[in-house]
Amino acid sequence: MSVGVARRRYRNTKFCKIKSVITVLKSLLENTVTSLAFSPDGLTIVSGSDDKTIKLWDVQTGLPIIILFGHESYVESVAFSPDGKNVVSGGYDKTVKVWHMPWQ
Template identity: 65%
Template sequence: MSEKAIGTCAIGSDDKTIKLWDVETGQEIRTLKGHDGPVRSVNFSPDGKTLVSGSDDKTIKLWDVETGQEIHTLYGHNSLVRSVNFSPDGKTLVSGSWDNTIKLWKVETDSNLLNLDALMGRSCDWVRVYLHNPNSGVREEDRHLCDGIGTKN
């Protein structure tokens, strides 16, 4: 897996490392070590100064691209992290995991902002009454849109 930012390519690997390469010369810049499992996803921040990585070790790591130093590790998934990326402004991270969750993280505080599954559950709790109201005009095949989601089944 790789992404380009300001002439640099990052590649996550099954050997638990991330390699940074100079795309013009083809030379390896450095190897980032810190994950305890294969690295499944890497992406640069919009300004190219920070790299985010997701791994089978259930963690998300932020890296300083210039120095190769680990900035922080984010914990919160219960299974391997399959995908990570920055928001366009670089202030928020999104991560997707095989634990069937998508999480948003605030980069500055390293805090988990929102579990999108919980948001979907709350939304379905609100709309469920409408979906099952026979006078709502909702088609029969759409009435079960929220079945199994949220606190009410």
């Protein structure tokens, strides 16, 4: 493969990822997002919002993977564990929850 072809493929892949991230961000704007984090591999976004939910988003498709319920008030913060297999959320209800992602 020539260097020019490799560069074009990289640019196209990078553009598709950026376009997907923009799609996710547009979807996130429908609710008030209070926190956002990328997975360590960069393929998933987790968001916490004022509707008491945690949502995981596929960066490549821009679609939600799963919606997690469990907080009694809005979600203040979200984060991935370093290995990407867990999500931690903290809520205004003064609870911290650890969510295991079995598919990761």
